[in-house]
Amino acid sequence: MLLASLVLVPFIGSLLAALMPQSARNHESWLAIAVASYGLIVAGALYPEMAAGEVLREESAWLPTKGLAFVLRVDGLAWVFTMLVLAIGLLVVLYARYYMSADDPVPRFFSFLLAFMGSMLGVVLSGNLVQLVVFWELTSLTSFLLIGYWHHRADARRGARMAFTVTATGGLCLMAGVLVLGHIVGSYDLDVVLAAGDRIRAHELYLAALVLVALGALTKSAQFPFHFWLPHAMAAPTPVSSYLHSATMVKAGVFLLARLWPALAGTPEWTWIVGGAGVCTLLLGAFIAIFQHDLKGLLAYSTISHLGLITVLIGIGTPLAMVAAIFHILNHATFKASLFMAAGIIDHETGTRDLRVLRGLRHKLPITATLAIVASAAMAGVPLLNGFLSKEMFFAETLSVGGERNWWMSYAAVAMGMFSVAYSLRFISIFFGAPAQDLPRDPHEPPRWMRFPVELLVLACLVVGVAPAISIAPVLEIAVAATLGAAAPSYDLAVWHGFNLPLLMSMLALAGGVLLYVVLRRHFDLQRRERVPLFHHFNGAQVFETTMLQVTRAAGWLLRRLGTTRLQPQLLLMMIALLILPPLLAGTPPAWTRIALQGFDPLFATIWAIGGGCAIAAAWMAKYHRLAALALVGGTGIVTAATFLWLSAPDLALTQLMVETVTTVLILLGLRWLPPRIEAAAAPLAPFSRASLRRARDLLVAVAGGLAIAALTYAVLVHPASDTIADFFLLNALGGGGGSNVVNVLLVDFRSFDTLGEITVLAIVALTVYALLRRFRPAPESAAIPAQQRNEADPARGQTPAEQANSGYLMVAGIYLRLLLPFMGVIAVYFFMRGHNLPGGGFVAGLVFAVAILVQYMLAGTVWVESHLSLRPHRWLGLGLVLACATGLGAWLFGHPFLTTHTAHVTWPLVGELHLPSAFVFDLGVFTVVVGTTMLMLVALAHQSLRGHRLPGEDGAEDRQAAGGRTI
Amino acid sequence: MEMVIAIAVGVMFASGIWLILRPRTFQLIIGLMLMSYAVNIFIFAMGRLWVDKPPITPLPDIDPAQFADPLPQGLVLTAIVIGFATTALYLVMMIGARGLTGSDHVDGEEPRE
Known part of the structure; x- marks a missing residue:
């Protein structure tokens, strides 16, 4: 621990220094002095052992599977360097107290300086070569930060960048060299490497290792032809020049050479x-x-x-x-x-x-x-x-x-x-x-x-x-x-x-x-x-700058030649790759063993004739008839849901149906903000024009892709299924998971960690949507009230949505849709409660409940609903995640791994015995997150119609009130 | 049945590819929805087709061969819900980009032709 503290204390000091106020020059200095003194005392106390020629080691596991340990090792050479780093460090911080002006941001300075001290001690005390390289690069990084300390000065920025590029590149070479050494010796441990000098020198890779290590050392120690960075590093404050660029860091290169002297x-x-x-x-x-x-x-x-x-x-x-x-x-x-x-x-x-x-x-x-x-x-x-x-x-x-x-x-x-x-x-x-x-x-x-x-x-x-x-x-x-x-x-x-x-x-x-x-x-x-005289032509810095400039230019040229910022070519390439790559990667197909197929059902074929027709029609209509396209996609979605139901997946069918509903409403809310596109106004395509050729090409790719995936699907379906883990789930759902609906048990019990991840993603997406919409500014021409709502002949014109629902043309619908709310609530509860044993569960119930609320919004508008109902979707999100996580963490209390489920058998008065699996609470969390997500996204979108009536550029405070109001 | 499913997946996927190669954001979003149906059914079909054999096991001793594969179902259920979330995100980006750039082209600007 003593050696570890030598390296750790400066880093802790660096963290503390960074947290101090801007003006605490004296406190910063005292802290730095204390850190350096502590190190000096600890290292100084090792003198007897060092004088006796001992080598002290401290080891802890780092990457045990790769045979890497975090080793701190101090022998005489390391000790002398440690004393040098700490002693000069102590003097430098004392000096810096007076050198730094009161206007300089001192916390940053001392924080970097102490971090450097820790990194340098890490280099010196490393007993493992890979670990040494890590600290080596840390010294390059801290040096970069310190040279660029006065970052308002161009020469400081330039010097910092040059020093970092040269020394960090050298560090990468060193890393490669160390890997070669490790390959030769079979270990990265310094003691082992130093003892294997003869083997290294005799190895055919010796020269490679030597050149790479030398590149690392020579760049760090500013040796010809890499010396040019050091004069430019003088833009740093003088204490830094004194400490890093004369006494310690530049000595790291020669230290390394001396360190590896026995080996190389x-x-x-x-x-x-x-x-x-x-x-x-x-x-x-x-x-x-x-x-x-x-x-x-x-x-x-x-x-x-x-x-x-x-x-x-x-x-x-x-x-x-x-x-x-x-x-x-x-x-x-x-x-x-x-x-x-x-x-x-x-x-x-x-x-x-x-x-x-x-x-x-x-x-x-x-x-x-x-x-x-x-x-x-x-x-x-x-x-x-x-x-x-x-x-x-x-x-x-x-x-x-x-x-x-x-x-x-x-x-x-x-x-x-x-x-x-x-x-x-x-x-x-x-x-x-x-x-x-x-x-x-x-x-x-x-x-x-x-x-x-x-x-x-x-x-x-x-x-x-x-x-x-x-x-x-x-x-x-x-x-x-x-x-x-x-x-x-x-x-x-x-x-x-x-x-x-x-x-x-x-x-x-x-x-x-x-x-x-x-x-x-x-x-x-x-x-x-x-x-x-004589040498002014050999300007290393100029060569460096020119090289960097050319590299940048070449990168820009490559980017222009090989890249594009346009989406369509990217997607086209992706689709073509999807067509070409899998056949290249796939091995020989298995033997063609046919299995007993499901009988052909004309009704099934008919619904897919409709579903497929809807898909093609949607593709046809999506440009000029967005509403029709949306309705057609909905048709395909419903056929998909029916297919799930037909093919023994009732849970999927329910979910698909509800998602279909919510998605349609969502996109309906978005349609309003898109620019009008009138078919009649568009010029007809000339044959063999670029546009029509492009369409022909896209059509070709689309048809090829469709055929490929159809063939693949058919090929899979006529092959017998290989053994999967499905049997385990089927056999254990009831006994182990306490539920007979295997899909639900799978989601909330066997694979609940996946589900936890998924609901987290849902929450993140919802918050992202909300945040994006807060900054939303509609295009000027879609900001005004749509023409349809301004029609003189419409008696509903001038009425708020709430008036239309209470006494206007929506009165009948208003009465029964409001009546529907408790029923839909009950259905949601019903689906939720039975989810563990029969089709249903948190996802479906959450969507049903969200639709119930949504219907009220569609009927009477945001203002009316929110004055009668206080929903706080953010809280639903948070509560749901907390519930799910807490259920998972609860398992720890009983000494089980995270998310282990337990089924309690509780006897209630009147009701009798009830199975209460902890997965039930988890599912409740899922339900809550799904409700929160759906509500947050849809309500945030719906709110945009409130602000749409004002022109963009009006007072932002009002916008915030409308978008971020009390209830969202 | 198998042939019908295969053709259905192919038709939806082809319509999806056609649409995502179009220049307007709305076409892109519709294309992605069609593609996600196709992919969901494709993954679902990896568990083979079963009629009247939902993976609901009311009794402890069962023959697993008599039930549909629950694993693709669980995965697809997740995929449907995530698909909904990403559609919402695309939608918001679509209308946001339209508001910011004034164009509903996928690149945020009308092509120079």
């Missing part, structure tokens, strides 16, 4: 891919850094170069090189984080980061200047500072590459050393010279606690640089022992190794760097050069 390293491919990328990055980054005019840009390119240095060391891959790599990771994190913070202070105090403007700052910012100069010296590799030590180890390692005669690696190292001295000088030049007069703000020393993190980090640089053996040596030892295992070399962390070649290289770099800077400054106009 030690081959020429490793050296060429990793080392090659590193060398290019180190030279390119250092060179370009000299010519930056933005303080943070300079630091970003310097970071790229130092990451390249670490990558080269890992690429060299000897044990001593790995020691140097890990050492430099720690050193770079210390001095670069402090330099970023110093740059942030300068930006904060002067209002600019432009190296061409800034000068003479040591007069106004003496302490910050001193700190920054010391940190820059560490960056340049000046003796007695930490950067010197690891850089000297680097020089020593480069000498070992290429043997006695091949010195190119050493030349590259010295060149990079010279460049880094030059850009460090460029950085500190802002503190010297005459004080600048044209600064946007008059600088002062920052608040005490804003400078404190810088002071602490610079102090660390000094301590490590002067006395490495007693300060950093034990920590480094822990990480080295864990990374290299038995291969860990003996090394000596001393400031003075005597006069040797690496020292000469260091001196050469220092002297050469100073010379280079002076020459550039004097003779090449360094302060005013707009472009980086």
